[in-house]
Amino acid sequence: MNLINHLNLLTNHKYDGFIAIYTGPSLLSTEPGDIVMVRTDGDKIATIEKPLSQEQIDKNQSQGSGIKTICTCVSVPLRYLERIYT
Numbered sequence: 001m002n003l004i005n006h007l008n009l010l011t012n013h014k015y016d017g018f019i020a021i022y023t024g025p026s027l028l029s030t031e032p033g034d035i036v037m038v039r040t041d042g043d044k045i046a047t048i049e050k051p052l053s054q055e056q057i058d059k060n061q062s063q064g065s066g067i068k069t070i071c072t073c074v075s076v077p078l079r080y081l082e083r084i085y086t
Contacts, residue, residue, distance in 0.1 A: 019084050
């Protein structure tokens, strides 16, 4: 699994979260085993996202968009996430 986009988001774009492996049931945009970006929304709930490439982030910014992630899922229980990098 390539983590370049995940690490880029943490180090170069000051993403306020961490990298984790999703271990819960299949969702519309996330499957068990997917490596995702995670922002916590409290003690038990998280938002998970998948990062865009730096090229896509640059393109979005040139078009006036600040979008850096895709496939956002909200209200995911933290018990479905195994933290692998902060």
